[in-house]
Amino acid sequence: MSKKPAGHKARKRFGQNFLHDQGVIGRIIRAINPQPKHHLVEIGPGLGALTEELLDATNGHLDAVELDRDLIPVLRTQFFRYADTFTIHEADALKFDFAGLKQDERPLRIVGNLPYNISTPLIFHLLSFNGLIEDMHFMLQKEVVDRLAAGPGDNHYGRLGIMAQYYCRVEPLFIVPPGAFSPAPKVDSAIVRLVPYAEPPIPAKDVGQLQHVVRTAFGQRRKTLRNNLKQLISADALEALDIDPGLRPERLTLAEFVRISDALTDAANKT
Structure with missing residues (x-):
């Protein structure tokens, strides 16, 4: 300045x-x-x-x-x-x-x-x-x-x-x-x-995973989560997280993105 x-x-x-x-x-x-x-x-x-x-x-x-x-x-x-x-x-x-x-x-x-x-x-x-x-x-x-x-x-x-x-x-x-x-x-x-924040109010288990999910979700703003996230998580898995796969990414809260990220982190840790 x-x-x-x-x-x-x-x-x-x-x-x-x-x-x-x-x-x-x-x-x-x-x-x-x-x-x-x-x-x-x-x-x-x-x-x-x-x-x-x-x-x-x-x-x-x-x-x-x-x-x-x-x-x-x-x-x-x-x-x-x-x-x-x-x-x-x-x-x-x-x-x-x-x-x-x-x-x-x-x-x-x-x-x-x-x-x-x-x-x-x-x-x-x-x-x-x-x-x-x-x-x-x-x-x-x-x-x-x-x-x-x-x-x-x-x-x-x-x-x-x-x-x-x-x-x-x-x-x-x-x-x-x-x-x-x-x-x-x-x-x-x-x-x-x-x-x-000293600690994130909604902490993700893996911040790198969260960043990847958010970046992928907004890869094409006009498409739904079902389309944008299909390489990461199925529509059925999104519904199991109480998230509508027919929504566009701009409708999701930070907490919902963290929920998706944590589910993917948990799945990766089991393999």
Whole structure:
């Protein structure tokens, strides 16, 4: 999240949109409520509009992951007074090992303005570190936030929302209009808070199996569970689990997906 500097053109391939609205920046900081005791990690700091506020609030204890190598020297120059505590990692966040940032008992607090083209895979990547994370605050395209928060029967309900809600409490916070950025995107953005559970409210016996079931079920959204899951489980077996095989996947609750996953795990363990 960043304000656009003179001489730096936003790069389309990185999905850069520089945040410049001070009112929005202040609202984001209040939502995060950073404190000196926190270990914050910012993904894609850009030119540091949000970074500056985070550094001031935490006395400089901040890790940043930035892919655009041209921005890194600018950030180091801009925040030179925090050189001992502000660490910039030139890396692709999709491949970054966030576990390597943990230095003590403090969990990580993740912040980022995530480009639309990487937001979904990046969230899945971060969920794999959920045991190390206290919370995540993201600026996302509003449609992605809608997908994260959607429930059964909602048009936005799908794999992203189901797995995010398996691991986290999802809290949409507020909408950010295109005019808050330069260049202005064509769609609204939104801020969302993801808070990992200490223990999933509906734990699956095998999370990998659950992910496979959900991915397969939504392989073709317009088809029924009978068709989409036929390679995994029979219609009779679904009925035995009190699940209608004639339903489309977006009608099932997280608990029902876990029920299917656990049945498959039990069957695999018997063989």
